[in-house]
Amino acid sequence: MNKGTSMPSPFRFSRHPLAVAVALAMTLPTAASAADRSIEERLAELEARIAASERRASQAEQRAARAEAALEAQQGTEQGHAPAQQLAQHDNVSRTSGVPQTSEDEELSAPGIPSEIREEEGKGEGLSMSVYARSGLLIGSDRKSAPGGPYLTPAGRSGGAVGRLGNEPDTYVETIFDYNQRFDNGAHSLYRVMLADKTTTSNDWTADESELNLRQAFVEFSDLPSFTGAFENASIWAGKRFDRDNFNIEWIDSDIVFLAGTGAGIYDISVTDGWDTSVSLYGRSFSDYPVITREQPELNGDTDNLILTSNNRFGPWQWMISGMSANDNDERDNDPRNGVPGDNVAENGFQTMLAYHGDSFFGMGDGTFKAALMYGHGLGGEVKDLGADGNLNDDANTTRLALYGTTYLSPNWRIAPSLLAQTSRDRYANGDRYDWVTLSARLANELTENFEMQYEASYQWMDLDPAGYGYVDGNNNPQVFERVNGGYTRLTIAPTIKPQVGGFGLRPEIRFFATWSDWNKDLNRFSDEDALGSDGFTGSEWTFGTQMEVWF
Numbered sequence: 001m002n003k004g005t006s007m008p009s010p011f012r013f014s015r016h017p018l019a020v021a022v023a024l025a026m027t028l029p030t031a032a033s034a035a036d037r038s039i040e041e042r043l044a045e046l047e048a049r050i051a052a053s054e055r056r057a058s059q060a061e062q063r064a065a066r067a068e069a070a071l072e073a074q075q076g077t078e079q080g081h082a083p084a085q086q087l088a089q090h091d092n093v094s095r096t097s098g099v100p101q102t103s104e105d106e107e108l109s110a111p112g113i114p115s116e117i118r119e120e121e122g123k124g125e126g127l128s129m130s131v132y133a134r135s136g137l138l139i140g141s142d143r144k145s146a147p148g149g150p151y152l153t154p155a156g157r158s159g160g161a162v163g164r165l166g167n168e169p170d171t172y173v174e175t176i177f178d179y180n181q182r183f184d185n186g187a188h189s190l191y192r193v194m195l196a197d198k199t200t201t202s203n204d205w206t207a208d209e210s211e212l213n214l215r216q217a218f219v220e221f222s223d224l225p226s227f228t229g230a231f232e233n234a235s236i237w238a239g240k241r242f243d244r245d246n247f248n249i250e251w252i253d254s255d256i257v258f259l260a261g262t263g264a265g266i267y268d269i270s271v272t273d274g275w276d277t278s279v280s281l282y283g284r285s286f287s288d289y290p291v292i293t294r295e296q297p298e299l300n301g302d303t304d305n306l307i308l309t310s311n312n313r314f315g316p317w318q319w320m321i322s323g324m325s326a327n328d329n330d331e332r333d334n335d336p337r338n339g340v341p342g343d344n345v346a347e348n349g350f351q352t353m354l355a356y357h358g359d360s361f362f363g364m365g366d367g368t369f370k371a372a373l374m375y376g377h378g379l380g381g382e383v384k385d386l387g388a389d390g391n392l393n394d395d396a397n398t399t400r401l402a403l404y405g406t407t408y409l410s411p412n413w414r415i416a417p418s419l420l421a422q423t424s425r426d427r428y429a430n431g432d433r434y435d436w437v438t439l440s441a442r443l444a445n446e447l448t449e450n451f452e453m454q455y456e457a458s459y460q461w462m463d464l465d466p467a468g469y470g471y472v473d474g475n476n477n478p479q480v481f482e483r484v485n486g487g488y489t490r491l492t493i494a495p496t497i498k499p500q501v502g503g504f505g506l507r508p509e510i511r512f513f514a515t516w517s518d519w520n521k522d523l524n525r526f527s528d529e530d531a532l533g534s535d536g537f538t539g540s541e542w543t544f545g546t547q548m549e550v551w552f
Contacts, residue, residue, distance in 0.1 A: 125180055125181055126180065127178070128177075128179075128180070129175065129176065129178070130175075130176045130178070130552060131173075131174070131176070131550065131551060132172075132173075133172065133173040133174070133549070133551070134170075134547060134549045134550075135170075135171040135172075135548055136169065136545055137169075138166075138167075138168065138169035138543055138544075139543065139544050140536065140541065141541070141542045141544075144536075145169060145200075145202070146169065146537070146543045147534065147537055148167045148168055148169040149164075149167065149168060150162055150163070150167060150252055152167075153462065153488045153523065153532065154462060154464055154481075154484055154523055154526035154527065154530060154532065155438075155460060155464065156530075158427065158434040158464075159254070159384050159385075159400075160422065160438060161249075161253060161420065161438060162252060162440065162460050162490055163252050163440045163442070163457070163458035163490060163492065164251070164253040165251070165454060165456040165511075166456070166492035166494055166511070166513035166515040166543070166545065166547075167492070168253075168547060169200055170198055170199065170200045171198065171199050171200075171206075172196070172197070172198045173196065173198075174196040175194070175195050176192060176193070177192070178190060179191045185225050186225060187221065187222075188223045189220070189221055190219065190220045191218075191219045192216055192217070192218055192219075192220075192241070193214070193216060193217045194214070194242075195212065195214060195215070196212075196213050196215050197212040198211050214240075215240075215260075216239075216240055216241045216242060217239050218238060218239025219237065219239055220236070220237035221235060221236050221237070222235035222236075223235075224236075230269050230270045230271065231266075231269060231270075233268050233270060234266055234267060234268050234269050234270075235266070235267045236264075236266045236267075237265055237266075238263070238265075239262065239264075240262040242259075242260045243260060243280065243309075243311075245257075245259075245278065245311050245320070246259060247355075247370065249404045249418050250504075251418055251440060251441075251456070252440050252458070254384070255385070256355070256370070256384070256402045257353055257355075257372070257374070257383075257384060257386070258384060258386065259282060259307070259322070259386045260284075261283050261307065262282065262284075263280060263283050263307075264280070264281060265278065265280025265282075265309075266278065274315060275312065276312070276313045277310060277311065277312045277313075278309075278312075279308075279309070279310055279311075280307075280308075281307070281308050281309075282306070282309070282387065283304045283305070283306055284305045284307065285303075285304055285305075286302070286303050286305060286326060286329060286390035303326050303329050303390075304326065305325070305326040305329070305379060306325050306326070307323070307324050308322065308324075309321070310322075316356055316357045316359070317354070317356055317357075318353070318355040318356070318357065319353070319354055320351075320352065320355070321350070321352045322351045322386055323348070323350045324350065324351070324378070324380055324387050325347070325348045325379075326347055326348070326379060326390065327347065329345060329346065329347050329390055330345045330346065330347040330394070332391070344393050344394055344395065344429075344430060345390075345392070345393065346378040346379045346393060346396060347378075347379070347394065348379060348394075349377050349379030349381065349392070349394075349396070350376065350377055351374065351375070351377075351380030351383050351386055352375055352376075353374040353383070354372070354373050354374075355370065355372035355373075356370065356371045357370055358371070358405070361405050364407075366407060367406050367407030367408070368405060369404065370402070372400075372401070372403075373400075373401055374398075374399065374402075375397075375398070377396065377397055377398075378392065378393075378396055380398075381393070381396030381424065381427055382398070383398050383399075384400065391428055393426045393427060393428055393430065396424065396425070396426050396427045396428075397424065398422065398427065399422070399424075400422040401420070401421045401422075402418075402419070402420050403418065403419045404417065404418035404419070405417060405418075412446045412447070413444070413446075414446075414504065415441060415442070416443075416504055417439075417440070418438075418439075419437070419439055419440075420437070420440075421437040422434070422435070422436055423435045428466070428469045429467045429468065429469040431465075432466050432467035432469055433464070433465040433467075434464050434465075434466075435462065435463045435464070436460060436461065436462040436463070437460065437461050437462075438459070438460045440456070441457055442454065442455070442504075443455040443456070446501040446502065448501070450497060451495070451496070451498075451501070452496050452501050453494070453495055454495075454511065455491075455492065455493055455494070456494070457490070457491050458488075458489070458490045459487060459489050460487065460488045461486075461487045462484070462485070462486065462488070463485045464483065464484050464526065465483045466480075466482070466483065468480055469481060479527065481526055482525045482527070484525055485522060486519060486520025486521075487519065488517070489517065489518050489519065490516070490517040491517075492513055492515040493513065494513035494514075495512050496510065497509065497510045498510070507549055507550050507552070508551075509549055509550075511547050511548075511549070512545075512546050513544070513545060513546070514542070514543075516542055517541050517543070518539050524538055524539075
């Protein structure tokens, strides 16, 4: 990321006589010192400097081409639209407690800045800043704050998101500061720090509820002259970060894959002309969980889940494989039904993903689409947030399918459909089952240069059998999930005002919305702790509100 500045192609270096003369004038020593040096030495030095100049010029041309492609993607078609914009990498908050995922955890994810634009902007030397933020008010028909969030259904605990338009009651802000430095030898250094905060209160002073967090702090080196051969275009990094190759379905606020933690890695090793690979080692912490041993019956456990990943690109194809190991994680008490340590908690595992990044709308017209098929076993049974869940069974098996795209149906109508499906067996307890499918689509009608109508429809089917598994709440009381089966439906209409319409990736915008949601009453039984089935929220619900969203 942010690897350097661009150089216009007319200033390309070559071994032209004029270029040689200029370089000669810059490099020849004084007459006194020249007498002490051989012509061969001076010519060798001159040749090295010219070669270095050509290398830097070539790298600058490549960066310029990428920047031009990013600008074209932002501007869209000749009609002024951007049907093919890919939306940014983002990711869900790290989970260090090892408990099953909750909707509150998942709400801490956020769409980001379009990745192609963020990649090319701010490459000049110095400090730059980028931002994602949303803030909204979600009110029920009783004129009180209403539950919301893309992960509010029972399937949300295993990653089952629904559409997020008109479904977010929080204020979430993330700010990235980048410092770019270019050295005399052409090498580039990027230092990045990312701060994020989230709150659900509507008050102006929220210090007591603040969840301010340092989510990234890393340094990355690129364009290193010493990197040659297969490593010529590689970059190396270390620290705490989101992996560069994460990607997501923005419309339902769900990552397709999210790899993050603290570690080190190297990007873009050119194995062959058509095959680049990236290798990384991330560490994530599982801490403060009860462990029962003969020596210390109530010892609190602590371990690191180490994730070794190889991410390979073959043109539009991406193949990712990760192995995980968390020493002694199998000593945790993973079964609140009887309060003794289970012998089935995973200590290792693996995950793999095959993805395709298309440059058309499923081959039917202008636009984009992405497809991904994932499988994980053991600690890899959480196939999306890699290494984030320490409660997984060592027999856990999960398969996940993601599919989404964007296109214009006409000059003023655009659509973004998505499908997300997952099946999981023996996830937390032997014999459990977590199956769900989410279908969602966002539709927008651009009425003027500054006004559009947005619509979103989501349906989620789920069949969840926890096999008696649960968790321990904040009061150390076991909570057991119930088996449920049914569907959840949500429809939203959102008049939207923005400085300029013309593409899914254009922000900022201000939305006003009305949402209707309904679900099978059987889903209310899943847990006493989730939103469905709580007082005044049992089905056929209307919610209203407003929200701003911005990124730059």
